[in-house]
Amino acid sequence: MKETEYLEIIKKELSDSSLIGDDCAFLPNDTTKNSGLFITQDSLVENIHFKLSTITPYQLGKKSVNVNLSDLASACAQPLYITISLSLPDSLGREFVREFYKGVNDVCTACNIKVAGGDLTGADRLYISICAIGKKTSKYNISRKNAKYDDIVVTTGFHGDSAGGLELLNKGIKADNSLIRAHLEPEAQLQKSGILSKAADFDFAMMDTSDGLADALYKISNDSAVSVEIDFDTVPVSKELKKLFPETYKSLVMWGGEDYQLLFCIRPEIYKKLDKKQFFKIGRITKPEGKNVVKIKDGEKLYIINKEVFDQKSFKHFGEK
Amino acid sequence: MKETEYLEIIKKELSDSSLIGDDCAFLPNDTTKNSGLFITQDSLVENIHFKLSTITPYQLGKKSVNVNLSDLASACAQPLYITISLSLPDSLGREFVREFYKGVNDVCTACNIKVAGGDLTGADRLYISICAIGKKTSKYNISRKNAKYDDIVVTTGFHGDSAGGLELLNKGIKADNSLIRAHLEPEAQLQKSGILSKAADFDFAMMDTSDGLADALYKISNDSAVSVEIDFDTVPVSKELKKLFPETYKSLVMWGGEDYQLLFCIRPEIYKKLDKKQFFKIGRITKPEGKNVVKIKDGEKLYIINKEVFDQKSFKHFGEK
Numbered sequence A, B: 001m002k003e004t005e006y007l008e009i010i011k012k013e014l015s016d017s018s019l020i021g022d023d024c025a026f027l028p029n030d031t032t033k034n035s036g037l038f039i040t041q042d043s044l045v046e047n048i049h050f051k052l053s054t055i056t057p058y059q060l061g062k063k064s065v066n067v068n069l070s071d072l073a074s075a076c077a078q079p080l081y082i083t084i085s086l087s088l089p090d091s092l093g094r095e096f097v098r099e100f101y102k103g104v105n106d107v108c109t110a111c112n113i114k115v116a117g118g119d120l121t122g123a124d125r126l127y128i129s130i131c132a133i134g135k136k137t138s139k140y141n142i143s144r145k146n147a148k149y150d151d152i153v154v155t156t157g158f159h160g161d162s163a164g165g166l167e168l169l170n171k172g173i174k175a176d177n178s179l180i181r182a183h184l185e186p187e188a189q190l191q192k193s194g195i196l197s198k199a200a201d202f203d204f205a206m207m208d209t210s211d212g213l214a215d216a217l218y219k220i221s222n223d224s225a226v227s228v229e230i231d232f233d234t235v236p237v238s239k240e241l242k243k244l245f246p247e248t249y250k251s252l253v254m255w256g257g258e259d260y261q262l263l264f265c266i267r268p269e270i271y272k273k274l275d276k277k278q279f280f281k282i283g284r285i286t287k288p289e290g291k292n293v294v295k296i297k298d299g300e301k302l303y304i305i306n307k308e309v310f311d312q313k314s315f316k317h318f319g320e321k
Helices: A003-013 A057-073 A090-113 A161-170 A178-184 A188-201 A213-224 A239-244 A250-253 A270-272 A307-313 B004-014 B057-073 B089-110 B161-170 B180-184 B190-199 B213-224 B240-243 B249-255 B268-273 B307-313
Strands: A023-028 A038-047 A075-090 A112-120 A127-136 A150-154 A205-208 A227-231 A262-266 A280-287 A294-298 A301-305 B025-028 B034-043 B078-086 B114-122 B128-134 B151-156 B204-207 B227-231 B262-266 B278-284 B294-298 B303-307
Touching: A003 B089, A003 B114, A023 A262, A023 B114, A038 A057, A038 A075, A038 A090, A038 B128, A057 A075, A057 A090, A057 A127, A057 A188, A075 A090, A075 B034, A075 B128, A090 A112, A090 B004, A112 B004, A112 B025, A127 B034, A127 B078, A127 B128, A127 B190, A127 B262, A150 A270, A150 B213, A161 A178, A161 A239, A161 A250, A178 B180, A188 B151, A188 B268, A205 A213, A213 A227, A213 A294, A213 A301, A213 A307, A239 A250, A270 B213, A301 A307, A301 B307, B004 B213, B025 B128, B025 B213, B025 B240, B034 B057, B034 B078, B057 B078, B057 B089, B057 B128, B057 B190, B089 B114, B114 B128, B114 B190, B114 B294, B128 B262, B151 B268, B161 B249, B190 B262, B204 B213, B213 B227, B213 B249, B213 B294, B213 B303, B213 B307, B240 B262, B303 B307
Parallel strands: A038 B114, A075 A112, A112 B034, A227 A294, B078 B114, B227 B294
Antiparallel strands: A023 A038, A038 A127, A075 A127, A150 A262, A150 A280, A205 A262, A227 A280, A294 A301, B025 B034, B034 B128, B078 B128, B151 B262, B151 B278, B204 B262, B227 B278, B294 B303
16 A cells, blocks of 8 residues: 555544644744744664665664754754654664764754654664654745745755665665765755745745655645646756666656755745755746646656656555665 | 663763653743743554554554653643654555554544654554654653652552553453553553642652653662652552452562553652542652662562662563563
8 A cells, every 4th residue: 555545544534634744744832923843753664764784873873864854954944853763673782773873963963953862662673763853944834735836846956866876785786886875875955945944935835855856746736736847857967877877867866765855846036046056947837737747848758747657656665675 | 782771872972962861851942931842752663562463453543642641741741742653564554554543533632632744654563653742831840850858759540450461461361351451551641740730839750650660760769869668558559450460469560561650759748739549659758878779668578679670670672572
């Protein structure tokens, strides 16, 4: 079963599901208007999201935190606290815990985040669940529902590298390579999120591309009830990815996950003010034509992502790697 | 390795471990003095904390939330939000998710809590991690470090029932029995926590007895640098437990976990004001004598819990049930 199907069941069972839908939920402050906290929780499961044979405990500590910080970045929230629940087989032992927390601590120190507890239990496989809390920094509301006709669609960096890195690791390649690094050591786009937070003067749509670029485009199109038109040639793709995957890189760019870049839709006047070396225009929001779709123009070719394509191709959370 | 040993490693690696130590961490509000939020995260792992053959998905949903609410209760925090990360084998399917969330929703509705997201991933075993956020309601600080000489040691209900229920379940008994119910359907002591929050007029020590009564007594004694003297005859024990476990019930009362009662230490003047049918005096805080110890008087017998006894007997998080 797909994550979206489970989500439908969950929404049906909850009396109030109004806080569910974006990567983060906003918890308003009851004493100060216009302020409040964002909360997000994400889990990494051994052999589903990572293999201990390809990632070091230190890298895993860093990645586990960054995955959650990326969700805060996508809400223009400034990270403040995390809690960490670690369930592990006793065989991993103290050296694993030490290295994992060294990674956690390095990210927390760099981003001025405090670890506010969590728990530690046994398990027969390693399981990591992190909850991250951040402060609202933008006066405006950010949600994947906010894309509007004529918005510019923007992203913050390379797509496909992480999925390419994963393919290399799965082939047994462990060389020091930018794709493998992208997969094992992703960094949440907190600085760019901060720049955008200051530049915006209106509610806008944003999410991270943790589940893939096409996935994020489709979700924004669907939740905002708009269509999206992308020019594939303008999507940032690394030379390394094209070189190592000359036949398949386009699919990795669109459908590979875990690049943890930001994807947002913003008014042209605001986009003009942004640094074009950090923020890449890849398309625009068009009026829905009957159904909301994502159109990807690739030279003469046109790919359409509609519900059927999305359901079939989107990143599977429930499959083994 | 024991949880406490892992915790020492974690504290060593973190540049700032000041928020670690109690069941909840307090996140101060930077705009309003004396207000703020509490956060806690707890995980339940299949075959470590529960078996799907003995607990229904509905009960598991309720219990997973209550386990976290109990941590908030132990900080006199009023629950506001939870996030839920569920990792499950696809074979469990939609019926499991529906029933689990029905249980979650029933607790949330009763306690006026909103579900603020989380995530859903695959796994080869069921893994549940919940993060709960609550509001500070007491003007005073509550920590297991706050027990003082001459405080009265108080608890809120039966101990040992949950561990007795687990023993029955492990023997294959599934009758409708108060011990089994105590194990499968624990309830966080939010109301009693609220009463105490209003009654207290000073910082005090409190925690829940999720890891056992003796465990909680020892941790308070150790963290507050005091000794504790308990009169076993005054500890609330159910008739059912004595009847079904005539030989072993005392050990279940002291060392069995998951009763999710509150244990607190408070000045005698405050204890006088509390309802004696809801709050049970079981002992008092004495001056440390060389080392901090817990003394349990049982008629003519005297049991001492010191570091060695604690290390040997405390609830093992890392063992299979």
